[in-house]
């Protein structure tokens with residue numbers, strides 16, 4: 734289904750066209766000291782985002 738709903742889930746997130754690109758971005762963030770990062774396909778915009786996982 735396609736809607737025009739503005740998804741807060743991905744507002745302000747970087748959109749990557751594919752998984753490989755997202756993984757490169759994730760590796761860069763990890764190199765900068767970030768942890769608990771994962772990449773996932775966004776169900777709202779169909780792009781790939783880098784997100785967080787694990788306990789907050």
Ligand SMILES: [Zn+2]
Pocket residue numbers: 742743744746775776777778779780782
């Ligand atoms: Zn998104």
